[in-house]
Amino acid sequence: MLSELRTAHKVIGVKQSKKAIRDGAAAEVYVALDAEKRVVGPIYELCSETDTRITEITTMAELGDAAGIDVGAAVVTVLR
Numbered sequence: 001m002l003s004e005l006r007t008a009h010k011v012i013g014v015k016q017s018k019k020a021i022r023d024g025a026a027a028e029v030y031v032a033l034d035a036e037k038r039v040v041g042p043i044y045e046l047c048s049e050t051d052t053r054i055t056e057i058t059t060m061a062e063l064g065d066a067a068g069i070d071v072g073a074a075v076v077t078v079l080r
Contacts, residue, residue, distance in 0.1 A: 002062075011079065012069060012076050014043060018046060029055070030054075030056075030057055032072065032075070035060055035075070039074055043075050
């Protein structure tokens, strides 16, 4: 599942993920467990409200690497 993230149609980051979730374009949201709770808290709330599936990943570095970027990522959203 995480290996497929590199080639999936996705957005990276909190702002873009919030927009995708609100617009109903999010198929699944990946959240790094070591990201600051104040940053990812709104993502959890939106996903709960919209019944969007969340998958938690251990670290931001692992999530960023899986998404194919050279830095850590707090949130990556796979689009429909």
